[in-house]
Amino acid sequence: MNDSRPIRAKSGTNHEGTSAHNRRVMIDALRMNGALSRADLARATWLTKQTVSNIIEELERDGLVRSQAAVRKGRGQPSTPYGLVPEGAFAIGLQIDRHVTRAVAVDLVGSVLVRDEAGLPTGGPSEGAKVILDLVAGVRAKLAGIVQQSEKRLVGLGIAMPGPFGVAGSGDDPWMMEAWQKFPLLETLTAGTGLDVGLQNDAAAAATAERMVGAAHGLDHAVCLFVGYGIGAGLILNGELYRGTNGNAGEIGMALLFADGKSTPLEHRASLASLYQHLSIDPADPDLHAEINDRVLRGDPSVETWIDAAAADLRWSIHLIETIFDPQTVILCGSASEALVNRLIAAIGPLLPSIAERRGRTLPRLQPGMADPWSVALGAAAGPISRAFDPHFAAILKDSL
Amino acid sequence: MNDSRPIRAKSGTNHEGTSAHNRRVMIDALRMNGALSRADLARATWLTKQTVSNIIEELERDGLVRSQAAVRKGRGQPSTPYGLVPEGAFAIGLQIDRHVTRAVAVDLVGSVLVRDEAGLPTGGPSEGAKVILDLVAGVRAKLAGIVQQSEKRLVGLGIAMPGPFGVAGSGDDPWMMEAWQKFPLLETLTAGTGLDVGLQNDAAAAATAERMVGAAHGLDHAVCLFVGYGIGAGLILNGELYRGTNGNAGEIGMALLFADGKSTPLEHRASLASLYQHLSIDPADPDLHAEINDRVLRGDPSVETWIDAAAADLRWSIHLIETIFDPQTVILCGSASEALVNRLIAAIGPLLPSIAERRGRTLPRLQPGMADPWSVALGAAAGPISRAFDPHFAAILKDSL
DNA sequence: GTAATAAGTCAAGACAATTGACTTAATAAG
């Protein structure tokens, strides 16, 4: 009787897990509220003044927080607020798109310090990887030129690229993303950069960015509907990005819609790819974003047609998202121009009725998020920062070390 | 400058949080794997043998675990496995449906020890509450008759009822559920029972049941599609039930489908309500379940028509669920008969293509779950047990006490 | 019969949060 199937269990925790959690809670509180005194932190986190003092002292030694001028407010000793030190940590974010790759260096509070892009060669991933590694190296070098000791404070490299991941030949994107799926990207970049490398799809990256510095800041339940070359949803559930079993949660581009007796993936109806096709524009055009932005602003009728059609699908998608997730808000963001997102939001309204319509709402059901070609790279960088500093269950467990 | 907006922060943790977590991890491991020795537990949880010993000793004192006969396996001292003690804890589960209310008493391992039901008077919630309190009291009394000290080990009362919650007048369910929405149910039952009372929608309860003793046992990502009087999805995400902002996540019955130029809620197309209507059956009929079961088994053509139509909608719903959540599996369960669920599953196949189709799958994409009128009440009871004993983030935090 | 292996215990130690008294620095009240 060799009953040797592996035992499945969650990991336990210990003092270090406790301490790590409390550190993260402090950082999170400072990120959400701005600078706070030790006493404020103690009240907010339910920890004792003494514990907060110890942790703050430690965080200050580590260069993650810094005291500000004392504040007098009423009776009692003035409080000394502590705030996050932006240059306390950095991360590199990398977006791999069809024709281009973008990299940014981001600091602890989500400011982009360096940005750079490069065209991706048509030779496929093995050639592309060289371009990418060069790009990342360049961004790191520039960062090192701006701030001292940046390399020591680099917490990781986050990659964002179109999903879904690990699915055999969907086949309807001829433009090489499939080749990237098979390429050992994480291994190559880990080896090539020496950094901790993480991967998410571009909608998830957009959501991560919104959570760190955008419309989802401080929210526990929000869904970012991301209109890029494809379309996807980034899910913030219980204050964390939800990834699903294989990192493909939210990849709604492949959702089939039935209309006029035939089924079409959502992606073919409401995505920049569909817009490019509608306009007969070459998606490899380097002036793409400017061109689209321009056409949106001057009300190009062909663009308007697409917007109305896409808005109808998005309106229904938002209804469905509200119904399924019961989020605090839905955020519409994209890799295209702000102007396009705003036009889309205008065209989407009024929203379909749903359970999101309730008395006492404070947040709008739908709000605009970041919309520019760099937001995905920013979100990619936000990934490692969140992993390193945000409070979450996994960070408490012993097996996370 | 009175900057007194409340400070938002997550709670910190301390030694007790650590200890509470580790206790829960042990219990969870025993639930998932069956009896385990201290050494096995230490390996599985990453804790030291000594820590495990201390915690097991404590759990044994508390009557939650019990040693079994020593097991010799190869060289070395024989190990002493410890298993959960079923009568270590109990919970009452209560289902409030349109015409009937059901209560069960469930033990730590999810066995139903007592079950009882009562018709709900048409006089509305304030009258109904009396019936419910009597029913609960009766179940508690019967439980006390079966096991000693059951009252001391009662961890709570879980309620399951149709959602969505807190939404003003959807209006299309004339049968009194709306009145229940406005009734202070939690307060009334808390006061009337002296128990810790929790509320979830029926699909969530079904998912909770599947997770404790059913097809989702041990899974971290699973969606239970629940076909009851309405239709809903219970979401197990990251190993926990996901509730959304207002406890309405997964309430997909109100999702609007567009077909033939008009929009219909899913609920009107694939739910027992729609079946009853299709068959012109009175949903208040006490022999309802037997009747439907019978008709399914003998292949009633009218039922078959409904099944085919509902299966088409469910097929698409499953496609959408797979696309959005990327779950390990989808479970079809319901409050009707097993026969109906099995027929539905047969009629749903083959599934639509989706990202769930990947090499190396071990679980089926769609599997049958519990399907009987008592599964929701069981799930309702599973709620408090899960809250009391499963490892989860909130249980670690200081503010959870 | 002896060595090897594995389960489990013992007692001391380390770590991180807690406690309660104390210090410091401001405003409010008389």
Add this chain to the structure above:
DNA sequence: CTTATTAAGTCAATTGTCTTGACTTATTAC
């Protein structure tokens, strides 16, 4: 102007929980 009050923050001792390493016990392999 003096004193009381209030609040921030520190100090030193304590507590709770996990860890460490040596030890005991029980079994199989050689």
